[in-house]
Amino acid sequence: MTDRRTPFRSPWLAPAAVAAAVAMGLIAQPLLASGEGSDLPDLTAEELVARVLEAEPQAMSGTVVHTARLGLPDLLFTEASGADPMSLLGGSSTLRLWTDGDERARVSLLGTMSEYSVVADGTDVWTYSSADDEVVRYTMSDADRARLEAMGEEGRAKALAERAELPTPQEAAADALAKVEEHSSVRVDSQVTVAGRDAYQLVVTPDTDGTLVDHVVLAVDGETMTPLRVQTWSTQDETAPAVEVSFTDVDFSAPAESVFEFSAPASATQRDVVVPIPAEGGEMPAEMPAHEGEHPEPTVHGTGWETVIELAGVDVAAMLAQDPTAMGGMPEDFTGSEEAEDLMEEFKPEHGAGGMDLDTGALFEQLTAEVPEGRLLSSTLLSVLITDDGRVLVGAVPAETLRAMA
Amino acid sequence: MSRAxxxxGRLLRSELALLFGRRRTLALLAGLAAVPVLLSVVLFIAQGQGLDGQGPGFIGRVTGNGLFLVVAALFMCLPFLLPLTIAITSGDTIAGEAQTGTLRYLLTLPVARTRLLLAKALVALAFAAAAVLVITAMSLAAGGAFFGLGDLTLLSGTTVSLGDGIGRMLGVAGYVALSLTGLVAVGMFISTLTEVPVGAMAATVVVSVVSTVLDSLPQLAAIHPYLLTHHWFDFAEFLRIEVDWSVLASGLLVQVGWVAVFGSLAWARFRSADVTS
Structure with missing residues (x-):
């Protein structure tokens, strides 16, 4: 029957052995990349926070996976074509990051056959969407540039950080750490391995029950004190983090110069956007820049995690018609979490022309629910209430809180 | 040993000559070659009609730079046309010989069954390589003729020289060809199970379609990275500013796993099978 004696009793043992080897390879692979237990020296929570805040920004590059479980309808993500920041609102997205640890960085959101890149070089920020073949150049007015120069290093870094449009573990961590001092308690959790690096874990828990954020877990590289993973857990879902942004591989060597260079492709359409920067210090700009002066000042209720922003005189109809001035008065930095801002950003028409590709009106209907006070959007980390009399309330708080305030 | x-070598040469001498094989390759030509004719006629920029991002760019035709054509062929042609050739390897009754004569050659299977596999792989090569070569030719070749704008917005661009396109083609090896192995295994080549061909197509369907279900995200077709479109990596070789390597590693499992299954089946026809 067989033409030669086989070394195996049955030839079928060979595929069985191969299959077993392949299966073992599959199992071993993720175990190597991440796991529990490492032997970094013990630190108290306070020491860890201090060291993270003191840490020098590192030159690095790596791959970041962003996973959102905000409980929003799927419509949002299936309709967005190509690599679009909107896809960050649901499911998993892969980003790639390069930074020189100073003012230059490139972050790319990868789509199957597309890419959305943000290239920052100091005050100049470029975005390029391969799906639309469009370049947007964000610049500052001369006054803002002068103001920025006058700022201390810290304020300068803060102002620049707010201009980045794609989430990275660094940004998410900075956001959580900003609330550590006054509004949260911190503790150290067991050490983990993230992206093949030994890391400390810091758990930031809001002191209040009045927010949708249950706790935030930061994994911080033991050597460089760079945030490698940030998980934001919602009170609404105890099984998985509502938003997780994590390096899957990371390299702390200086990236090639070429990745920080950007020149607009010849074929691309280009538009320039002048971005106002918030004033130094406070969460809110002390005064809105002159060209947005006709808009009402937002009112801030509460502090820290419970902050709710109220904006009066918003013309929802105009907003849906993508009138760029309708929500122009919305401050850049106003809510409890990074993700909340991203979400809100989607409803804020882009400065200048253009805007979303989607039918905004239909999207609005789909996303929001009718309540006695107006229309309500609730996700696991953010609630937005748009009242019939033209006020918008936004906060990382339960929907009931907003309705009670309306 | 040298005789063996x-x-x-003789067996391999005769098998290659047999496959590429077949009218069916030539017709399949001609069909694949027609895709980039048709695509460029359509885009050439349609350009300037206000439809620019529609469809997958890079298809609209073909009119600006013929180099993109390589990506566009492979993108169009990869979900179905390439798997279909690969299924036809690899599903036919053993079952085809069994059906025409030539398999037992083949087994009388002074060549062990393992080597016969290896020769058949190499020929099936050669077809996969030829299929991708034909699409790539025709794309470069048609793209150059209709739209001209120029400096390549990557998905990241960076523009690289034409030479670099052609190199990246060849990288895309190489990755696509290697991505198809797993399907060749699956087709070979199914082909050893039956004496009806059409059944083996159909079953192989079904495997690739089912893999694509499973890949589109978010509930199965845990198994996605190991699916046969999941990494096929990772060739886009060649169009990014820094090619992340680890992404490409992990895609190819999955193919290695499929080839190892289904190659050894085909070997076990073919080695122990009774050949009666």
């Missing part, structure tokens, strides 16, 4: 090697 010589006879293996």
């Amino acid at each position: 090697r010589g006879s293996f």
Whole structure:
């Protein structure tokens, strides 16, 4: 029957052995990349926070996976074509990051056959969407540039950080750490391995029950004190983090110069956007820049995690018609979490022309629910209430809180 | 030993000549070659009609730079046309010989069954390579003729020289060809199970379609990275500013796993099978 004696009793043992080897390879692979237990020296929570805040920004590059479980309808993500920041609102997205640890960085959101890149070089920020073949150049007015120069290093870094449009573990961590001092308690959790690096874990828990954020877990590289993973857990879902942004591989060597260079492709359409920067210090700009002066000042209720922003005189109809001035008065930095801002950003028409590709009106209907006070959007980390009399309330708080305030 | 090697070489050559001498094979390759030509004719006629920029991002760019035709054509062929042609050739390897009754004569050659299977596999792989090569070469030719070749704008917005661009396109083609090896192995295994080649061909197509369907279900995200077709479109990596070789390597590693499992299954089946026809 067989033409030669086989070394195996049955030839079928060979595929069985191969299959077993392949299966073992599959199992071993993720175990190597991440796991529990490492032997970094013990630190108290306070020491860890201090060291993270003191840490020098590192030159690095790596791959970041962003996973959102905000409980929003799927419509949002299936309709967005190509690599679009909107896809960050649901499911998993892969980003790639390069930074020189100073003012230059490139972050790319990868789509199957597309890419959305943000290239920052100091005050100049470029975005390029391969799906639309469009370049947007964000610049500052001369006054803002002068103001920025006058700022201390810290304020300068803060102002620049707010201009980045794609989430990275660094940004998410900075956001959580900003609330550590006054509004949260911190503790150290067991050490983990993230992206093949030994890391400390810091758990930031809001002191209040009045927010949708249950706790935030930061994994911080033991050597460089760079945030490698940030998980934001919602009170609404105890099984998985509502938003997780994590390096899957990371390299702390200086990236090639070429990745920080950007020149607009010849074929691309280009538009320039002048971005106002918030004033130094406070969460809110002390005064809105002159060209947005006709808009009402937002009112801030509460502090820290419970902050709710109220904006009066918003013309929802105009907003849906993508009138760029309708929500122009919305401050850049106003809510409890990074993700909340991203979400809100989607409803804020882009400065200048253009805007979303989607039918905004239909999207609005789909996303929001009718309540006695107006229309309500609730996700696991953010609630937005748009009242019939033209006020918008936004906060990382339960929907009931907003309705009670309306 | 040298006699054995010589006879293996002869077998391989005759199998190659048999496959590429077949009208069916030539028709399949001609069909694949027609895709980039048709695509460029359509885009050439349609350009300037206000439809620019529609469809997958890079298809609209073909009119600006013929180099993109390589990506566009492979993108169009990869979900179905390439798997279909690969299924036809790899599903036919053993079952085809069994059906025409030539398999037992083939087994009388002074060549061990393992080597016969290896020769058949190499020929099936050669077809996969030829299929991708034909699409790539025709794309470069048609793209150059209709739209001209120029400096390549990557998905990241960076523009690289034409030479670099052609190199990246060849990288895309190489990755696509290697991505198809797993499907060739699956087709070979199914082909050893039956004496009805059409059944083996259909089953192989079904495997690739089912894999694509499973890949589109978010509930199965845990198994996605190991699916046969999941990494096929990772060739886009060649169009990014820094090619992340680890992404490409992990895609190819999955193919290695499929080839190892289904190659060894085909070997076990073919080695122990009774050949009666």
